Amino acid sequence: MEGKGVVVKVAGPLVVARDLPDPKMYDLVKVGKDRLMGEIIELRGNLASIQVYEETAGLGPGDEVISTGEPLSVELGPGLLTSIYDGVQRPLDVIQARFGNYIARGVEVPGLSRERRWPFAPVAKRGDEVGPGDVLGTVPETEVITHKIMVPPGVQGRISEIREGEFTVDEVIAVVETPQGEVPLTMVQRWPVRRPRPYQRKVSPYEPLVTGQRVVDTFFPITKGGTACVPGPFGSGKTVLQHAIAKWANAQIVVFVGCGERGNEMTDVLLEFPELTDPYSGKPLMLRTVLIANTSNMPVAAREASVYTGITIAEYYRDMGYHVALQADSTSRWAEALREISGRLEEMPGEEGYPAYLGTRLASFYERAGRVVCLGSDMREGSVTAIGSVSPPGGDLSEPVTQATLRVVKVFWGLEDRLAFARHFPAINWLNSYSLYLDKVEEYWSAEVEMDYPELREEAMAILQREAELQEVVRLIGIEALSDQERMIMETAKSLREDFLQQNAFDDADAFTSLRKQYRLLRLILTYHRQAMKELEAGRPVEELIDLPVQEEIARAKFIPEEELERFDELEKRIVEQMSRRGTDVLA
Amino acid sequence: MLKEYMTVREIAGPLILVEGVEGAKYNELVEVEFPDGRVGLGNVLEVEEELVLIQSFEATSGLNVAGTKVRFTGRGLELPVSRDILGRVFDGLGRPIDDGPRIIPDMKLDINGNPINPYARDYPTDFIQTGISAIDGLNPLVRGQKLPIFSGAGLPHNRLAAQIARQAGVLGREEEFAVVFAAMGITFEEADFFIQEFRNTAAMERAVLFINLADDPAIERIATPRMALTAAEYLAFELDMHVLVILTDMTYYCEALREISAARKEVPGRRGYPGYMYTDLATIYERAGRIKGAKGSITQIPVLSMPDDDKTHPIPDLTGYITEGQIILSRDLHRRGVYPPIDVLPSLSRLKEKGIGPGKTREDHSPLSNQLFSAYARGKEAKELAVILGEAALSEEDKLFVQFSDAFEERFITQGEYENRTIEDTLSIGWELLKILPRSELKRVREEHIRKYMDGEAV
Ligand SMILES: Nc1ncnc2c1ncn2[C@@H]1O[C@H](COP(=O)(O)OP(=O)(O)OP(=O)(O)O)[C@@H](O)[C@H]1O
Numbered sequence A: 001m002e003g004k005g006v007v008v009k010v011a012g013p014l015v016v017a018r019d020l021p022d023p024k025m026y027d028l029v030k031v032g033k034d035r036l037m038g039e040i041i042e043l044r045g046n047l048a049s050i051q052v053y054e055e056t057a058g059l060g061p062g063d064e065v066i067s068t069g070e071p072l073s074v075e076l077g078p079g080l081l082t083s084i085y086d087g088v089q090r091p092l093d094v095i096q097a098r099f100g101n102y103i104a105r106g107v108e109v110p111g112l113s114r115e116r117r118w119p120f121a122p123v124a125k126r127g128d129e130v131g132p133g134d135v136l137g138t139v140p141e142t143e144v145i146t147h148k149i150m151v152p153p154g155v156q157g158r159i160s161e162i163r164e165g166e167f168t169v170d171e172v173i174a175v176v177e178t179p180q181g182e183v184p185l186t187m188v189q190r191w192p193v194r195r196p197r198p199y200q201r202k203v204s205p206y207e208p209l210v211t212g213q214r215v216v217d218t219f220f221p222i223t224k225g226g227t228a229c230v231p232g233p234f235g236s237g238k239t240v241l242q243h244a245i246a247k248w249a250n251a252q253i254v255v256f257v258g259c260g261e262r263g264n265e266m267t268d269v270l271l272e273f274p275e276l277t278d279p280y281s282g283k284p285l286m287l288r289t290v291l292i293a294n295t296s297n298m299p300v301a302a303r304e305a306s307v308y309t310g311i312t313i314a315e316y317y318r319d320m321g322y323h324v325a326l327q328a329d330s331t332s333r334w335a336e337a338l339r340e341i342s343g344r345l346e347e348m349p350g351e352e353g354y355p356a357y358l359g360t361r362l363a364s365f366y367e368r369a370g371r372v373v374c375l376g377s378d379m380r381e382g383s384v385t386a387i388g389s390v391s392p393p394g395g396d397l398s399e400p401v402t403q404a405t406l407r408v409v410k411v412f413w414g415l416e417d418r419l420a421f422a423r424h425f426p427a428i429n430w431l432n433s434y435s436l437y438l439d440k441v442e443e444y445w446s447a448e449v450e451m452d453y454p455e456l457r458e459e460a461m462a463i464l465q466r467e468a469e470l471q472e473v474v475r476l477i478g479i480e481a482l483s484d485q486e487r488m489i490m491e492t493a494k495s496l497r498e499d500f501l502q503q504n505a506f507d508d509a510d511a512f513t514s515l516r517k518q519y520r521l522l523r524l525i526l527t528y529h530r531q532a533m534k535e536l537e538a539g540r541p542v543e544e545l546i547d548l549p550v551q552e553e554i555a556r557a558k559f560i561p562e563e564e565l566e567r568f569d570e571l572e573k574r575i576v577e578q579m580s581r582r583g584t585d586v587l588a
Numbered sequence B: 001m002l003k004e005y006m007t008v009r010e011i012a013g014p015l016i017l018v019e020g021v022e023g024a025k026y027n028e029l030v031e032v033e034f035p036d037g038r039v040g041l042g043n044v045l046e047v048e049e050e051l052v053l054i055q056s057f058e059a060t061s062g063l064n065v066a067g068t069k070v071r072f073t074g075r076g077l078e079l080p081v082s083r084d085i086l087g088r089v090f091d092g093l094g095r096p097i098d099d100g101p102r103i104i105p106d107m108k109l110d111i112n113g114n115p116i117n118p119y120a121r122d123y124p125t126d127f128i129q130t131g132i133s134a135i136d137g138l139n140p141l142v143r144g145q146k147l148p149i150f151s152g153a154g155l156p157h158n159r160l161a162a163q164i165a166r167q168a169g170v171l172g173r174e175e176e177f178a179v180v181f182a183a184m185g186i187t188f189e190e191a192d193f194f195i196q197e198f199r200n201t202a203a204m205e206r207a208v209l210f211i212n213l214a215d216d217p218a219i220e221r222i223a224t225p226r227m228a229l230t231a232a233e234y235l236a237f238e239l240d241m242h243v244l245v246i247l248t249d250m251t252y253y254c255e256a257l258r259e260i261s262a263a264r265k266e267v268p269g270r271r272g273y274p275g276y277m278y279t280d281l282a283t284i285y286e287r288a289g290r291i292k293g294a295k296g297s298i299t300q301i302p303v304l305s306m307p308d309d310d311k312t313h314p315i316p317d318l319t320g321y322i323t324e325g326q327i328i329l330s331r332d333l334h335r336r337g338v339y340p341p342i343d344v345l346p347s348l349s350r351l352k353e354k355g356i357g358p359g360k361t362r363e364d365h366s367p368l369s370n371q372l373f374s375a376y377a378r379g380k381e382a383k384e385l386a387v388i389l390g391e392a393a394l395s396e397e398d399k400l401f402v403q404f405s406d407a408f409e410e411r412f413i414t415q416g417e418y419e420n421r422t423i424e425d426t427l428s429i430g431w432e433l434l435k436i437l438p439r440s441e442l443k444r445v446r447e448e449h450i451r452k453y454m455d456g457e458a459v
């Protein structure tokens, strides 16, 4: 349904149009002679307020507005992986090839290539009864990901035709006979970004998403299908942590949304991911990655849309039965975009100028994460894990975006500049961060890694907490005030911080640690601690138990390669030996 | 002939509301003719069918409702550019103020530019040697980076910026480079310091200056950094030069932004600054960088003075959220006579990892800088403890760290304003200082590097 309206007002990214025929909320429109993309966000009488996804300079009253009659949607099909899109799914590589180094306006390029041909191998056959989510066939989208072509939601019937061979995404690969008539199906589905994609039912997440980051996996784990936030002041390490997770997590698909952040950070990913190998598949990371880049200097309205574009793509791969990590850096910039548009609409401002609906918007975004039983008769399960950075002004966590986020997410990794200044990275504060998935994950550890993993974690955590109290004492009275036992706790805590919690994302040998190695590393440090405590008990002075050569070996244990974990056995033995032999040496 | 309107309805601060206008466009450049015949420039902030809201770049004193004429130009604010802009001084709106000839433009560029397609960017990886140890050794600057100086009133940020401009160069390369300097709201003396500086070092012929002084119209400052970056983009991407852009002082820019926002009666964000200040600043800072296939590059050093030395103030805070690190000056070091008074611990260069190391600077650069950081941090911590509990409360080890941190400030951070240290010099001072500490404490550097660089063993 096409018709024309006319611009009556332009104020930054907000355009008001009059007399659009049959306008509906969230319909996509094209504004002006450059046909800039926009979306209706308010209707009042015959006036429609439109947020425009592109720079509006040069627009003015009298310019025409065309409605597409359709909400903002993304194209879902083979070719998403390895792509880099802007906030409304325009492929940035294609745009660069066609329009040069700067973002041009009014560019209309489809999200998926119309030229590329994909080999489609049917798994369903003629005569099969199929419904939404049933797999019609597969496409080897990349070397590591098999793309499942599914019956789209709303289509139910009998396959009357299905083809094998090479097709472009808009060629018909199957026809389904439904009570309403024949429905030709292609390899592409269009889906409105603001509407969650359907599934059969949610199941509560139980399996950890292993990120390879020690402080995350062992202390504040996230699950496949879980939600987490990473708040922290500038320079505290949000992006580095997000990138590390994107690189090393055992998600099968990663959708990374650079939302209102730096251009160079996207370039970093673009240059690095094709070079890095996935520790699970041994193939380049890019082959399982989709990038959405709406950097801080790109139009704010498209920034607002970018997180929805990202999560819709994530849901689509979830629907195939994959475990997807959706990462948004930073959700604060998304919230600010919301605030800016709301301000231009002259809505009643809430706290710090954010609209009153900030909380509900955030909640409904994170609600789209989860582990689900997908549509389709095979009862496959897939998940979307959502991890959002938060950039609180001045690092003050009481601000609205952080607070609204904390109300909905289950994991909190609180980054602190105090730790970052001391070059303790990841600068996650181990005292106030939390994971509400801990119980579930501990069950998993006991079953899959080692029975006493939860116990070790608890012991380590207690030592770290005790250290904080003892530090207070030292600060007030001095180190002499501590007993030998307490000094030992300080020593072990230091080892836990430096040899376990700290992890250098830029060191190839340290960037990723498997769960098993994390367990071994933790056990190693605690073996030292337990042995020391025993010796203290037996009356040895603490001075004899610190500054041992074996401590240096503990410090280097993080660099023990994943293939040589048996070296931990030896090390543990050496700890016990050295600590007790020292004793005999001294006695002799 | 441009359409002219005499239908000004309201003037409030820098804003002019005109009615009965036809065909005006958002963000269009307008000429505002004052009753006394002077002509100023302005910009369309908002258009409705009958009403146009204009932001004047000129102080509006002297304007009246009846006698003001407004002309709509049909284009955005542009900067005429050609190679001849090198060596020239312009006002904050890009008009020559140095008695030189008119610029015969090669092209006219819209000062707002367009966002660089992230796909077109190339990652900054070339180490720039500034000759300043606190920067090169610990927080190195990389070509295409945006690295601001967070300073405070009365601190020597301008001297530091000038020293960087004077000494900056990429190792082992002679390439065409230029300095674009934008002054916003600084005093005549401060601006003159830079101009003399450029003249004395014969750097003037490869410099372009845009000067908006404290007594120039505040709102003109909105355009000044964009003028400078437009010139920089031209030099970098049309003429293949490596351009260093110094923007000082961004605090005054932000205040001008706040003034306009207040006049528009917008809902204020933190401390009265507009909610869109992050995005606005990003459209300035993100104009730094490298582009694939392009020879030139833009490196930005914005300077800002932190109100009350408060890093959480919205201006440094939002800047830090956009730039690729920050160099923070410390009043405490300055009081103690340390130049440059760079507080290295909270300072940060985020691009350092990819700019240094073997083949770029030296294999030991990164681990050595980590070691210096942590030793200095520990020394400072011990010092604080000593203040509360007395020297005696420190362990022997801690005393060594205190000694180290003092020596570090004296010999590593402190240097002359005209002292240009090579990266080798900087690194050797670092190793030299580490000798103060027990070897067993040097956990962040490798044994082989200790032997090679500290003991000077041939390997
Ligand atoms: N795990 C890590 N290992 C080593 N260095 C790190 C690590 N995490 C952070 N850093 C250091 O901290 C710097 C800042 O990190 P990052 O860019 O992730 O901050 P941020 O929180 O995303 O900041 P902003 O909000 O401004 O984007 C990095 O450039 C790097 O030098």
Ligand SMILES: [Mg+2]
Residues within 6 Å of the ligand: A238, A239, A240, A261, A329
């Ligand atoms: Mg970041």
